[in-house]
Amino acid sequence: MKENFKDILHRHSIYQVITGSTAYGLANDHSDVDQKAIVILPPTYLLQLSKEWETESYHNPDIEYHSLKKAMNLLNAQNPTMLETLFVKEEFVKKQTKYGELLRNNRHLFLSQNCYYSFYGYAKDQLMRIKNGLNKVTEKDQNEHVRYTLQRMLSQMDEKYPSLKNGTVIIKDVFSQQSQKQEADLSVSFDAIPLTELHGCISELAGTLKSYNKTSQQNKKPTDKLHKHAMHLVRLLLMGIELLEKGTLTVDRGVDRDYLLSIRNGDVRWDDFFELTEELFQQLENAKEKTLLPNATDDRKINDLYFEIMSNFYNI
Incomplete structure (x- = not known):
């Protein structure tokens, strides 16, 4: 009987962890047990003319598989949900080969000041969804959100458009x-830049601006999950602030658990919640100004790590 692709992904995963509310210590009776796994496929799947496989998600149980290249690119982009996978407690590591251990042991390679933009951006997107659900979005909120979204895009375009560094x-x-x-x-200033770039x-x-306007015009109704999102x-x-201040991530939120659960249970008034988030965004900004994290990750070291893992795996 031919092995299905899910079984192949499971068998060739090098690192698999429990994530989400369980790893945060915030699960309840209704919480799903989410997992993420990183995979290196055998050569028969890698050396094909078809598009290289990157990501696959399954339910019951909920698990998301990423190729090693995809995972490391997400980590290098400071994606919060991927960074968490390398910092979960050992008890939530379901599978770890020597290649997965090598990746986890080098987790600090993926930390830099750019984590500010990803944590801020994800949080701001979430805040806008909550305010939309409550019909509390102001014109100022929308303008600030658009400005930050565009600025975040610009900060990540240097690799794709190298000439941006010259203006x-x-x-x-x-x-x-x-x-x-x-x-x-916009204000655009260059001595010379290729028109295509x-x-x-x-x-x-x-x-992005067009997409934002299209989305913001849609009718959004409150949902029963707003407190969970909050x-x-x-x-x-809180995790973004810790990362910038201490250079590490504590995934289990035991220290904040009672207050976080009070938000999910609806015990915190929305006005108090919005006041709190405003303070936390400011703390995140302050942490960025004082952080000892490097300005950016070292792409050479991350590429070397990828090559080391892949070359050893394939005996190159």
Whole structure:
């Protein structure tokens, strides 16, 4: 009988952990047990003309598989949910080969000041969803959210458009038009830049703005999960602050558990919640100014780690 792909992914995973509310210490009777795994497929699946496999998700149980390359790119981009996988307690590590252990032992290679942008961005997106659900989004909220979204994009474009390093693209202003759609003014300054790179950069920014306006015009109704989203928003900010201040992540939130659960249970008034998040966003900003983390990750060392794992795995 031919082995199905899920079994192949499971058999060739090098690192598999329990994540989500269970790993945070915030699970209840209704919580799912989420897992993530990192996979290196055998050569018969790697050396094919078809598009290289990256990610697959399954339910019952809930598990998300990533190729090693995809996982390491997400880690290098400071993706919060991927960073957590390397910092969960040992008891939540379900499988760890010598290659997975090598990745976990080098987890600090993936930490830099850029984690500020990812934690801030994920938290801000979550906050906007909550405010949308409560019909509390203001014009100022929307303008600030658009500005940050575009700035975050710009900060991540250097690799794709190298010539951006030779000039500046600045988000000068974000404002609402009479149609209630957001518009942005840019300041662009270059001595020379290939037209294709400039066009690509501006097109991506314009596409994001268009997508944001389309989404914001949709009718959003409150859901019964807003308090759960609020709990995870606060957790995310607390973890981001810790990462910038201490250079590590504590996934289990035992120290904050009672207060976080009170948010999920609806015991915290929304006005108090919004006041708290405003304070936490400011703490995150302050932590970024004082952090000892490097400005950026060392791509050479991360590439060397990837090569070491892959070459040893394939006996190259």
